[in-house]
Amino acid sequence: MADDQILGEVSLPGMLQDMVLESSDVNEFLDGLAKLAADALTSEGSEVFCGVTLLRPRVKGNVASSSEQARLMDEVQYEFDDGPCLRAAREGQIYVVPDFRSESRFGDYTRAIAGHGVRSALGVPIPLDGLAAAGLNLYSTRENAFDEAVIAAAVDLAREASKSPPHGRARRAPLRHRSSAPGRDELAHDDRCRGGHHHGAEPVQPRHRDDHPQGCVQRSEQETRGRRRSGGRLDRPGTPRDPLRLVSGRVPPASGSPTPDVVVDLDVLERNIAAMAASAQERGIALRPHAKTHKIAEIAHLQVAAGAVGLTVATIGEAEAFVARGIGDVFIAYPLWVDERDGERLLALADRARVLVGVDSAEGALQLARSLGSDAARIGVRVELDSGHHRSGVLPGEAVGVARAAAAAGLEVRGVFTFPGHSYGPGAARPAVADEQAALSAAAAALVGAGFTDPAVSGGSTPSARLSSGDTVTELRPGVYVFGDAQQWELGHCRPADIALSVESTVVSHRRGPDGGPHRFILDAGSKVLGSDRAAWATGHGRLLDHHDARIVALSEHHATVEWPPGGELPPLGSRLRVVPNHVCMTINLVDEVQVVRDGAAQGRWTVTARGRNS
Numbered sequence: 001m002a003d004d005q006i007l008g009e010v011s012l013p014g015m016l017q018d019m020v021l022e023s024s025d026v027n028e029f030l031d032g033l034a035k036l037a038a039d040a041l042t043s044e045g046s047e048v049f050c051g052v053t054l055l056r057p058r059v060k061g062n063v064a065s066s067s068e069q070a071r072l073m074d075e076v077q078y079e080f081d082d083g084p085c086l087r088a089a090r091e092g093q094i095y096v097v098p099d100f101r102s103e104s105r106f107g108d109y110t111r112a113i114a115g116h117g118v119r120s121a122l123g124v125p126i127p128l129d130g131l132a133a134a135g136l137n138l139y140s141t142r143e144n145a146f147d148e149a150v151i152a153a154a155v156d157l158a159r160e161a162s163k164s165p166p167h168g169r170a171r172r173a174p175l176r177h178r179s180s181a182p183g184r185d186e187l188a189h190d191d192r193c194r195g196g197h198h199h200g201a202e203p204v205q206p207r208h209r210d211d212h213p214q215g216c217v218q219r220s221e222q223e224t225r226g227r228r229r230s231g232g233r234l235d236r237p238g239t240p241r242d243p244l245r246l247v248s249g250r251v252p253p254a255s256g257s258p259t260p261d262v263v264v265d266l267d268v269l270e271r272n273i274a275a276m277a278a279s280a281q282e283r284g285i286a287l288r289p290h291a292k293t294h295k296i297a298e299i300a301h302l303q304v305a306a307g308a309v310g311l312t313v314a315t316i317g318e319a320e321a322f323v324a325r326g327i328g329d330v331f332i333a334y335p336l337w338v339d340e341r342d343g344e345r346l347l348a349l350a351d352r353a354r355v356l357v358g359v360d361s362a363e364g365a366l367q368l369a370r371s372l373g374s375d376a377a378r379i380g381v382r383v384e385l386d387s388g389h390h391r392s393g394v395l396p397g398e399a400v401g402v403a404r405a406a407a408a409a410g411l412e413v414r415g416v417f418t419f420p421g422h423s424y425g426p427g428a429a430r431p432a433v434a435d436e437q438a439a440l441s442a443a444a445a446a447l448v449g450a451g452f453t454d455p456a457v458s459g460g461s462t463p464s465a466r467l468s469s470g471d472t473v474t475e476l477r478p479g480v481y482v483f484g485d486a487q488q489w490e491l492g493h494c495r496p497a498d499i500a501l502s503v504e505s506t507v508v509s510h511r512r513g514p515d516g517g518p519h520r521f522i523l524d525a526g527s528k529v530l531g532s533d534r535a536a537w538a539t540g541h542g543r544l545l546d547h548h549d550a551r552i553v554a555l556s557e558h559h560a561t562v563e564w565p566p567g568g569e570l571p572p573l574g575s576r577l578r579v580v581p582n583h584v585c586m587t588i589n590l591v592d593e594v595q596v597v598r599d600g601a602a603q604g605r606w607t608v609t610a611r612g613r614n615s
């Protein structure tokens with residue numbers, strides 16, 4: 001779907017408020033919501049059908065549809081008790097199916113819905129209080145109909161719908177299940193569609209710019225009314241309008257879930273994403289965050305909505321996981337050695353997204369081209385440089401040779417990249433940036449001199465990203481910045497207030513030291529959740545987010561030994577503390593899901609989408 005066709009400028013809350021005022025009951029409101037979603041997300045050549053599903057204990061059903069065809073598509077899911085939209089409502093997760101012809105997650109349902117001519121689908125949870133759950137169900141007869149912009153628009157619509165119940169008579173009107181299937185129970189949903197806080201395992205929705213939180217500039221009512229309608233389209237997502245909320249204080253989370261539990265502070269996460277996006281934009285540099293840090297589809301979509309041009313990943317498996325969840329541009333920043341099977345995987349990815357990969361040898365480029373066969377030109381390559389980290393990559397003077405070998409094999413050479421990993425050390429960031437820019441400048445100039453026009457020049461790490469100059473690099477690929485970790489804290493590249501991920505842990509044992517000496521206690525978070533990375537310069541095996549003088553002096557699989565400052569009272573047995581891992585990328589790859597909190601209140605859980613996708 002072309003960008004200029006997506007969504008014009010209309011106030012989403014204003015359109016829904018109009019529907020609220022014009023609706024006589026909840027059913028009419030939801031029918032209007034389904035039709036609004038279908039109309040707003042339809043573009044030339046790609047008609048979208050929309051249904052709304054409501055789940056209550058032991059019952060499920062379609063409560064609104066944009067058309068009879070949309071209702072029938074929903075009924076296929078209910079028949080098989082599976083599908084992207086049912087899963088979205090049940091799990092509070094966004095589900096994207098780019099093409100049912102290559103989909104494998106939903107068993108027999110996949111063949112059944114494809115038999116109805118549906119090629120792609122999008123399921124978006126609608127936040128509700130109480131025991132009910134709901135979802136916005138979107139279908140298209142065209143493959144790849146739901147790109148990042150459409151997904152962001154649907155998320156906005158679902159969130160705003162949960163805040164916009166009809167008033168007066170509609171508050172008392174039951175929401176009834178209009179399914180035509182025999183034997184299905186009728187649903188009643190008298191007052192569940194009101195907005196408010198969502199607790200426990202309720203769906204989590206990111207806060208976007210048009211939420212107008214504290215600190216944002218709100219439009220006047222007159223301006224809002226003037227923007228309500230413009231060709232039936234909603235505001236284009238990702239367009240900078242109001243700044244994201246900045247939080248001034250921190251509230252310790254109280255998830256109530258068993259420990260150790262990995263917890264993400266959504267307010268801090270959003271602030272970190274916005275800050276890096278703004279920093280790159282101010283310098284005229286494209287941002288392509290490295291998603292191996294978070295591996296979570298919801299965070300990827302937040303980054304794209306903030307302006308990222310795509311994602312960086314480390315493996316084909318990570319690329320598959322994110323493309324399956326709607327990301328349309330991925331760079332596998334690794335010198336892949338590709339066999340025939342991997343070649344098929346790359347080409348399958350290229351059917352659904354723009355795909356770039358790394359090469360650092362003529363042999364690797366030739367192997368890649370052989371594995372891709374006649375489709376070699378469909379995969380772009382970038383030549384990796386060693387700018388001082390001395391891991392993979394060629395020296396700048398060797399880049400042209402690798403690029404020529406790749407081009408001769410039929411691959412499309414798209415530029416150069418490097419990872420200044422030697423920026424991870426005390427005082428190392430500025431020298432590493434100088435090394436990075438020298439290597440990239442030399443290699444890019446050599447490529448241009450050899451006839452390779454307009455090469456991308458990609459670099460960056462979290463320690464170096466804010467120091468890189470737009471005079472040299474055209475793209476940055478930091479990863480850890482979204483969460484922060486103990487390494488970045490101790491290197492001075494983030495503050496404790498910038499830490500978005502911690503491991504909530506319980507004090508399980510005390511060991512009091514001699515008079516005047518330090519005391520120790522044990523937390524139930526060990527290396528199996530924190531990871532075992534410890535740089536030579538690190539002061540311990542992690543940090544306590546709310547107790548800066550404490551140190552984790554030993555780590556085993558299920559024990560973290562914390563040394564407490566002399567004279568201080570030990571935290572009580574059974575109390576919970578927040579641990580910041582040394583290397584957050586390790587922690588994420590050790591868990592299946594994370595708890596999400598906002599303002600200290602549990603909001604739900606996110607699946608670690610690309611966990612274990614190491615090949």
